[in-house]
Amino acid sequence: xxxxxxxxxxxxxxxxxxxxxxxKEIRYxxxxxxxxxxxxxxxxxxESGILEDSVLITGLATNQSIRTAxxxxxxxxxxxxxxxxxxQVIDLADESGITLIGTELTMFNLSGRLYQEGIVGIASKK
Amino acid sequence: MIAVDKRYDIIPNDxxxxxxxxxxxxxxxxxxxxxxxxxxRVSVAAYEAEINIVIHSRGGKAAFKICEDALYLEFVDIGxxxxxxxxxxxPGYSTASEESRLNGFGAGMGFSNILKSxxxxxxxxxxxxxxxxxxxNITEADRDENR
Numbered sequence: 001x002x003x004x005x006x007x008x009x010x011x012x013x014x015x016x017x018x019x020x021x022x023x024k025e026i027r028y029x030x031x032x033x034x035x036x037x038x039x040x041x042x043x044x045x046x047e048s049g050i051l052e053d054s055v056l057i058t059g060l061a062t063n064q065s066i067r068t069a070x071x072x073x074x075x076x077x078x079x080x081x082x083x084x085x086x087x088q089v090i091d092l093a094d095e096s097g098i099t100l101i102g103t104e105l106t107m108f109n110l111s112g113r114l115y116q117e118g119i120v121g122i123a124s125k126k
Numbered sequence: 127m128i129a130v131d132k133r134y135d136i137i138p139n140d141x142x143x144x145x146x147x148x149x150x151x152x153x154x155x156x157x158x159x160x161x162x163x164x165x166x167r168v169s170v171a172a173y174e175a176e177i178n179i180v181i182h183s184r185g186g187k188a189a190f191k192i193c194e195d196a197l198y199l200e201f202v203d204i205g206x207x208x209x210x211x212x213x214x215x216x217p218g219y220s221t222a223s224e225e226s227r228l229n230g231f232g233a234g235m236g237f238s239n240i241l242k243s244x245x246x247x248x249x250x251x252x253x254x255x256x257x258x259x260x261x262x263n264i265t266e267a268d269r270d271e272n273r
């Protein structure tokens with residue numbers, strides 16, 4: 001599924017102003033409101049290309065979601081439940097080259113729909 | 127030869143600035159063409175350590191150095207110290223405040239994430255403060271930005 005299809009299908013607002021590629025293929029996702037969990041699970045991924053093709057789904061509309069994505073090389077953050085990010089969060093996303101989008105869907109419903117589309121969840125590697 | 131020597135202030139309880147030092151460390155490593163995997167390892171450990179100071183301390187500093195084949199990060203804060211280091215290292219154990227949890231932290235995974243990323247970790251702590259030293263060995267593969 002491409003980023004453009006996700007934005008269109010789930011009626012996402014695009015908050016960041018940095019230009020992005022609507023044709024970018026999204027193959028993986030991880031969802032959490034706990035950034036420690038995102039760091040723990042996503043940092044175990046060793047194969048290159050996986051995190052770069054991932055979306056971080058979260059209800060946490062703060063700078064720390066952007067920082068976490070930045071540390072992990074995740075380029076897209078999707079806010080759920082209609083959370084609207086503050087201007088400073090949008091500014092940080094632009095500065096870090098992160099595409100910040102948001103949907104009215106809940107975390108479960110967005111994740112379920114993406115899963116149905118073939119997007120794979122990132123799991124911990126022991 | 128010391129190739130990098132940078133220092134950062136870490137402000138307690140300021141979740142807007144939290145991550146600024148780690149972000150600069152990451153960008154510096156990127157500009158030096160280290161491998162993505164190495165950069166991620168260092169960035170995740172730096173970020174967790176920085177967040178620890180924001181959440182738990184009265185403020186502190188970070189130092190970032192690259193000397194020959196090793197990268198060192200040193201985090202020093204001015205207290206109140208970690209009363210039981212073994213307990214703090216236990217995955218899931220957390221004393222974080224409600225505000226930290228609202229910012230997505232305080233899951234008690236900080237030190238676990240750091241330990242997974244580093245080659246060596248030392249902690250020295252008493253009520254005057256905590257010193258956390260992290261060492262990352264740099265191999266030939268880590269210097270290859272295509273990896």
